[in-house]
Amino acid sequence: xxxxxxxxxxxxxxxxxxxxxxxxxxxxxxxxxxxxxxxxxxxxxxxxxxxxxxxxxxxxxxxxxxxxxxxxxxxxxxxxxxxxxxxxxxxxxxxxxxxxxxxxxxxxxxxxxxxxxxxxxxxxxxxxxxxxxxxxxxxxxxxxxxxxxxxxxxxxxxxxxxxxxxxxxxxxxxxxxxxxxxxxxxxxxxxxxxxxxxxxxxxxxxxxxxxxxxxxxxxxxxxxxxxxxxxxxxxxxxxxxxxxxxxxxxxxxxxxxxxxxxxxxxxxxxxxxxxxxxxxxxxxxxxxxxxxxxxxxxxxxxxxxxxxxxxxxxxxxxxxxxxxxxxxxxxxxxxxxxxxxxxxxxxxxxxxxxxxxxxxxxxxxxx
Amino acid sequence: xxxxxxxxxxxxxxxxxxxxxxxxxxxxxxxxxxxxxxxxxxxxxxxxxxxxxxxxxxxxxxxxxxxxxxxxxxxxxxxxxxxxxxxxxxxxxxxxxxxxxxxxxxxxxxxxxxxxxxxxxxxxxxxxxxxxxxxxxxxxxxxxxxxxxxxxxxxxxxxxxxxxxxxxxxxxxxxxxxxxxxxxxxxxxxxxxxxxxxxxxxxxxxxxxxxxxxxxxxxxxxxxxxxxxxxxxxxxxxxxxxxxxxxxxxxxxxxxxxxxxxxxxxxxxxxxxxxxxxxxxx
Numbered sequence: 106x107x108x109x110x111x112x113x114x115x116x117x118x119x120x121x122x123x124x125x126x127x128x129x130x131x132x133x134x135x136x137x138x139x140x141x142x143x144x145x146x147x148x149x150x151x152x153x154x155x156x157x158x159x160x161x162x163x164x165x166x167x168x169x170x171x172x173x174x175x176x177x178x179x180x181x182x183x184x185x186x187x188x189x190x191x192x193x194x195x196x197x198x199x200x201x202x203x204x205x206x207x208x209x210x211x212x213x214x215x216x217x218x219x220x221x222x223x224x225x226x227x228x229x230x231x232x233x234x235x236x237x238x239x240x241x242x243x244x245x246x247x248x249x250x251x252x253x254x255x256x257x258x259x260x261x262x263x264x265x266x267x268x269x270x271x272x273x274x275x276x277x278x279x280x281x282x283x284x285x286x287x288x289x290x291x292x293x294x295x296x297x298x299x300x301x302x303x304x305x306x307x308x309x310x311x312x313x314x315x316x317x318x319x320x321x322x323x324x325x326x327x328x329x330x331x332x333x334x335x336x337x338x339x340x341x342x343x344x345x346x347x348x349x350x351x352x353x354x355x356x357x358x359x360x361x362x363x364x365x366x367x368x369x370x371x372x373x374x375x376x377x378x379x380x381x382x383x384x385x386x387x388x389x390x391x392x393x394x395x396x397x398x399x400x401x402x403x404x405x406x407x408x409x410x411x412x413x414x415x416x417x418x419x420x421x422x423x424x425x426x427x428x429x430x431x432x433x434x435x436x437x438x439x440x441x442x443x444x445x446x447x448x449x450x451x452x453x454x455x456x457x458x459x460x461x462x463x464x465x466x467x468x469x470x471x472x
Numbered sequence: 473x474x475x476x477x478x479x480x481x482x483x484x485x486x487x488x489x490x491x492x493x494x495x496x497x498x499x500x501x502x503x504x505x506x507x508x509x510x511x512x513x514x515x516x517x518x519x520x521x522x523x524x525x526x527x528x529x530x531x532x533x534x535x536x537x538x539x540x541x542x543x544x545x546x547x548x549x550x551x552x553x554x555x556x557x558x559x560x561x562x563x564x565x566x567x568x569x570x571x572x573x574x575x576x577x578x579x580x581x582x583x584x585x586x587x588x589x590x591x592x593x594x595x596x597x598x599x600x601x602x603x604x605x606x607x608x609x610x611x612x613x614x615x616x617x618x619x620x621x622x623x624x625x626x627x628x629x630x631x632x633x634x635x636x637x638x639x640x641x642x643x644x645x646x647x648x649x650x651x652x653x654x655x656x657x658x659x660x661x662x663x664x665x666x667x668x669x670x671x672x673x674x675x676x677x678x679x680x681x682x683x684x685x686x687x688x689x690x691x692x693x694x695x696x697x698x699x700x701x702x703x704x705x706x707x708x709x710x711x712x713x714x715x716x717x718x719x720x721x722x723x724x725x726x727x728x729x730x731x732x733x734x735x736x737x738x739x740x741x742x743x744x745x746x747x748x749x750x751x752x753x754x
Contacts, residue, residue: 157647178653190648194666203662204652251652 106169108133108291109154109259114163116149123149125315127163131293131308136285138294140302141312141338147295148263150312154293155182155261167258178204183252184261187268189244191236191251197223198232201250222253225287242273249284262294266301278304299339303327311335333465336386342423345392345434346461347385347408351377361385365428369406371455372470376462383468386459389423389437395450407452410434412443426451503729509722510535535723544697545705545724552702553731555620555690556683560676562625568672571634572660576646586635593628597688605692619693620701624683630675637671638664673742677735684732702728 107130114127124146131137139147152158154165156177164171172180191200198219199206205215223229226246236244245265252260262281266274282305285292296302302309303323311318311326311334319331323339330336336344349361349369358373361383369385377383385406401407410426413433417440424436424443436451443449460468504524511526526532539545573579574586604623613619641664649659665672690701700708709716709724716724 155651157651177651182651184648184651186644186648188642188644190642190644192645192649192663192667194669203649203654207649207653207655207658207662251648255652 106166107131108135108168109293110164110166110169111150111154112164112166114150114153114165115161116146116153116158117161123315124153127317129310129317129320131291133291134289136282136292136294136305136307137310138296138302138306138308139310139312140296140299141318143297145312146315147297147310147312151184151261151263151293151295154180154259155184156180157184178208181258182261183255183257183259184263185245185248185252185265187264189236189248189268191244191247193236196233196235197228197239197247197250200236200247201228201232201254204251204255218254218256219250222250225253225284226250241269242277245269245277246280253288258291260290260292262292264296265294267296267298274301281305300341303339309339311338313338330386330459331467333384333386333461333467336459336461336467340388342389342435342437344386344388344459347387347406347428347432347434348430349383349385351379351381351383353379363406363408364430365408365410365432366430367408369455370404371406371458371460374460374468374470376468382463384461384463384465386461387434387453387457389435391453391457392434392436392438392451393453394424394436394438394442395452401450401452404455405452406455406458407450408434409448409450412445412447412449415443415445424449503733506722506726506729509719510726512719514717514719532723535720536727539720539723539727543705544700545702545727547698548700548702548705549727551617551620551699552684554617555701556680558617558621559624559683560679562621563627563630563679564672564676566626567630567634567675568665568668569660570631571638571668572664574631575635575638576641576643576664589628589631593632601688601692608693613693615694615696615699617699620690620699623689624686627675627679630679633675634668634671637668641667670742673739677739677742680735681732 109129109131111127111129114124115122116124127150139150141147149158153160156172156175160173164173166172167181192203195203201219201222202215205218219232220229223232226249228243228246228250231239231243231247236247239247245268248265266277269277278301281292281294294302294305306323308321309323309326310320313334318338319326319335326335326339330339333346337346348364350364352360352362352368354373354377356373359371359377361369361371363369363385371385387406395401395407408426408428410428412424413427414425416423416425420440422438422440422442424438426434426436426449428434434451460470462468508524508526511529511532512523513528513531516523516527574582608614608619608623611619613622645663645667646659649663654662685703686701687703687707690699690704691707694700694704706724706728708714709721714721
């Protein structure tokens with residue numbers, strides 16, 4: 106059995122169902138990130154693990170012990186809040202030692218543990234300060250220190266970096282990874298920022314509408330998403346979707362008519378019959394501009410559009426194309442690949458594109 | 473520059489200052505007059521040609537000494553202080569405990585119960601005074617300190633004020649304390665109470681003023697002179713059949729006014745802060 110095992114977990118607030126049938130296994134020492142849009146239930150799941158919410162049904166077990174009815178303070182979990190939740194009237198030392206003092210640990214042990222945590226987090230010189238005298242990053246570290254001294258089995262982070270500015274966020278991200286490496290403790294981290302999720306996670310749990318959409322390594326989710334939601338959510342800039350209708354299915358592959366004009370040859374997908382509506386997913390970096398006068402290769406998905414916006418990022422540019430069916434797609438190209446208002450044709454190798462059915466489920470062809 | 477300065481002194485400014493000064497004079501004069509009467513030779517301030525400043529420190533001190541040694545004033549002072557301090561402690565403790573529950577937790581019928589408590593703010597004291605007296609009397613608490621103190625321990629106003637403050641405490645902070653293993657009472661004691669310190673100080677001061685100046689309840693519940701409060705004793709000095717002269721009466725009044733005056737001077741900034749500010753500024 107896994108280190109942390111969640112089975113058929115459901116949560117409803119009165120008649121509103123927030124989490125539906127969650128199953129999840131987390132191994133010891135993993136850094137797992139729950140990611141999803143606001144209101145997808147990721148924070149609720151975290152709060153149930155720590156005991157601030159009670160499940161409507163289902164079980165949560167840590168090291169084979171079901172903890173549904175265990176007091177939050179005795180679960181061996183420690184949580185870092187988005188607002189840090191530091192006590193403004195206590196010094197850093199008092200804040201970090203609060204939990205130990207509440208459980209009446211000996212003074213010498215409290216001092217030892219706080220000093221150890223302070224050294225790890227570089228808070229040694231700030232122990233006598235009050236939270237109001239600290240910067241955002243320092244407050245964040247105090248909040249983490251408060252979790253460390255409890256020596257938990259699982260660390261839980263609820264969007265801990267969202268109150269920091271962009272630069273500090275990148276720095277704290279690196280520090281968190283370092284901390285994870287150093288402590289080797291299981292960490293669960295909630296965020297709505299998929300870039301944060303990609304950079305931090307050993308395993309990533311993408312959630313939407315109260316369900317787990319997909320669980321796995323970040324790059325696996327990026328390369329091989331199970332559905333349209335995951336495909337669109339993971340990766341920045343977002344994946345493009347072209348709607349199409351299957352025209353014919355042959356032995357070597359299928360042909361689809363794009364709503365934006367043109368046809369595409371795709372690898373064979375047995376589940377599809379002519380007339381079926383599909384979405385073709387293409388990442389912006391898979392597309393490239395086809396030089397004027399040249400025809401795209403036969404095994405490529407190509408589409409034409411007008412350049413509506415160019416974002417020059419320095420090393421590369423990001424084109425927004427306005428297509429004939431009024432949809433928009435993004436293309437990552439070299440600088441000066443196109444001019445504003447110009448009609449261009451872009452193409453991507455058909456082997457790399459993803460196909461989704463009308464309901465958003467991924468259709469995998471034969472490899 | 474002079475023209476600019478002159479332009480800024482408008483009629484409005486003059487009026488504003490004149491009003492402020494007039495109010496200050498009206499407020500301060502009675503207190504000043506009290507001091508003036510006490511620290512003068514008998515009869516001087518009320519002479520045909522009265523003086524507006526004190527003339528004799530020793531005369532005043534003599535009167536104060538006389539009041540403390542020859543009347544029950546000192547004892548009344550002690551009782552009033554005990555009455556005020558015990559009431560403050562009770563109001564703060566009971567009020568903050570109740571506010572903690574009302575502001576931060578949910579329990580059945582919370583809304584209606586809070587509503588009823590708030591409604592009691594609209595009931596005038598005169599209406600409740602007879603039932604309260606009967607209850608106190610049935611308990612055998614007439615002429616006792618508990619008879620004075622206990623009926624005033626639960627303050628709906630105090631509850632209202634503290635609930636407003638405690639509502640401003642972030643829920644995360646309470647949850648963090650819970651995860652840190654703090655029990656219900658420990659969260660109240662270590663987190664909620666220190667975070668509304670300003671409100672508690674304000675409530676303490678307001679309760680002190682109210683208790684110190686409370687005349688009606690002590691008059692009703694303590695009939696024996698050993699339990700008289702300062703208010704009652706001063707009332708006797710002021711009574712029409714009192715044989716004390718004006719300056720001695722004034723001395724009694726001045727002595728009664730000193731504690732609230734000191735309290736106010738020391739804590740007036742806290743009072744304003746407490747009323748104006750919310751509880752959790754770090």
